[in-house]
Amino acid sequence: MTLLEEKTQTMITLRNVTKSFGSVDVLHGVNLDVAQGEVLVLIGASGSGKSTLLRMMSGLETVDSGEVWVNSVPLHDKRRAREIRGHVGMVFQQFALFPHRTALGNVTLALRKVRRMSREAAATVATEQLTRVGLADKLRSYPSQLSGGQQQRVAIARALAMEPTVMFFDEATSALDPELVGEVTGVMRDLAQEGMTMVVVTHEMRFAREAADRVVFMDGGVIAEEGAPDQIFANPQNPRTQQFLHRVLDV
Amino acid sequence: MHWGVVTENWHLLSRGMLTTLELSAYAIFFSTLIGLVAAVMRLSRVPIVAQVARLYVEVFRGSPLLITLLFVYFGASYGGYELDTFPAAVIGLSVYEGAYVAEIFRAGLQAVPRSQWEAARILGLTQPRAFWHVVLPQTRTIALPPLVGQYISLIKDSSLAIVIGLAELSREGQAIVDRVGQPLPIYLAIAGLYFVICYPLSVWVRVMERKSRYS
Numbered sequence: 001m002t003l004l005e006e007k008t009q010t011m012i013t014l015r016n017v018t019k020s021f022g023s024v025d026v027l028h029g030v031n032l033d034v035a036q037g038e039v040l041v042l043i044g045a046s047g048s049g050k051s052t053l054l055r056m057m058s059g060l061e062t063v064d065s066g067e068v069w070v071n072s073v074p075l076h077d078k079r080r081a082r083e084i085r086g087h088v089g090m091v092f093q094q095f096a097l098f099p100h101r102t103a104l105g106n107v108t109l110a111l112r113k114v115r116r117m118s119r120e121a122a123a124t125v126a127t128e129q130l131t132r133v134g135l136a137d138k139l140r141s142y143p144s145q146l147s148g149g150q151q152q153r154v155a156i157a158r159a160l161a162m163e164p165t166v167m168f169f170d171e172a173t174s175a176l177d178p179e180l181v182g183e184v185t186g187v188m189r190d191l192a193q194e195g196m197t198m199v200v201v202t203h204e205m206r207f208a209r210e211a212a213d214r215v216v217f218m219d220g221g222v223i224a225e226e227g228a229p230d231q232i233f234a235n236p237q238n239p240r241t242q243q244f245l246h247r248v249l250d251v
Numbered sequence: 252m253h254w255g256v257v258t259e260n261w262h263l264l265s266r267g268m269l270t271t272l273e274l275s276a277y278a279i280f281f282s283t284l285i286g287l288v289a290a291v292m293r294l295s296r297v298p299i300v301a302q303v304a305r306l307y308v309e310v311f312r313g314s315p316l317l318i319t320l321l322f323v324y325f326g327a328s329y330g331g332y333e334l335d336t337f338p339a340a341v342i343g344l345s346v347y348e349g350a351y352v353a354e355i356f357r358a359g360l361q362a363v364p365r366s367q368w369e370a371a372r373i374l375g376l377t378q379p380r381a382f383w384h385v386v387l388p389q390t391r392t393i394a395l396p397p398l399v400g401q402y403i404s405l406i407k408d409s410s411l412a413i414v415i416g417l418a419e420l421s422r423e424g425q426a427i428v429d430r431v432g433q434p435l436p437i438y439l440a441i442a443g444l445y446f447v448i449c450y451p452l453s454v455w456v457r458v459m460e461r462k463s464r465y466s
């Protein structure tokens with residue numbers, strides 16, 4: 001009984017995950033659990049492996065060894081990995097919107113082709129989701145007609161429309177002008193409030209401090225330190241964490 | 252010059268033009284189909300599949316259309332098949348132009364960022380659906396102008412079907428010249444008729460280019 005309870009509460013489990021690209025070791029031996037409803041923020045220098053870890057959890061990369069479980073799907077099992085598709089959401093740094101489709105068309109595509117919804121039902125869901133991210137007046141706009149912040153919110157709506165069990169954010173605000181960052185992190189905060197399980201790779205330390213349940217600092221392909229944001233930001237234990245935070249917080 | 256020779260033989264010229272149009276339409280359809288399949292194969296992660304497509308492209312780009320047409324027509328009879336000149340011309344032209352079309356599609360497909368595939372995949376779209384609904388439509392801006400350029404070449408190349416005896420536009424013209432002389436007005440008329448077929452395509456692609464800014 002307790003075992004079953006534990007299982008339903010853990011959304012993501014990584015065990016001894018390793019990955020290398022050619023001769024470059026990116027991850028060596030990562031262990032991590034993410035609980036349902038948890039907001040986990042991954043921080044670290046570029047090349048520390050945090051994006052690779054995120055892509056692994058979303059099924060875009062496969063492990064060399066170790067285990068990755070997401071929503072009870074074993075992503076390390078090539079035959080079963082595809083079961084996760086359509087059940088997790090991913091927001092990319094460069095938005096990855098479909099440029100030939102309107103905001104509405106971006107959101108409806110998977111609803112129609114994967115969820116098999118009728119045109120009307122898909123449009124209703126898409127309108128709902130785009131309204132939720134504050135874009136009710138941009139349904140018919142093409143990505144090229146939207147600002148970066150608006151495009152990223154369309155991307156979030158597109159992911160949310162599939163009712164994902166987890167949302168992954170891969171440096172979702174890094175390509176945005178500074179004054180547009182707030183509108184995207186605002187949507188992300190709302191999501192966190194609503195209890196969405198989220199794994200977020202970001203350089204927005206304010207978001208990490210204020211919205212995260214737990215912060216994981218990655219360094220050289222391993223988890224160097226993890227803990228509550230208060231602890232990580234106010235009282236980091238690992239000298240590497242201290243150095244990193246010193247650099248990014250500009251103090 | 253006696254332009255009368257053109258009007259007197261108009262029924263032959265228009266019959267030839269219809270054959271040219273028909274041959275071109277079939278060849279455009281099949282070369283596009285072949286080119287699309289070959290382009291997808293060339294981008295396959297399975298080495299042997301990519302190599303087969305590459306071999307196809309290199310072989311037909313590296314040999315004259317004249318030879319391809321003769322090869323299809325006479326090769327078929329060697330193999331024991333009776334192939335009429337029209338289907339032989341369609342096959343030869345399609346296979347030859349398909350090699351060029353494949354390279355055009357390949358360039359277009361490669362210009363689509365990988366993240367488009369990834370976004371589609373995470374949303375749960377299968378690979379064929381991602382290709383059809385996400386990736387292929389995005390090649391339009393890049394691939395359409397050179398593609399139509401290739402179609403125009405194809406229409407003019409179709410005149411080479413003369414070597415296997417197909418009574419298309421240039422062959423009909425040639426026959427008139429052989430019979431009554433007057434090469435200048437006849438050849439001018441033929442050139443004009445090819446232009447009449449090709450020019451609308453040029454205009455059309457320019458209009459499409461102006462419209463295809465995703466808005």
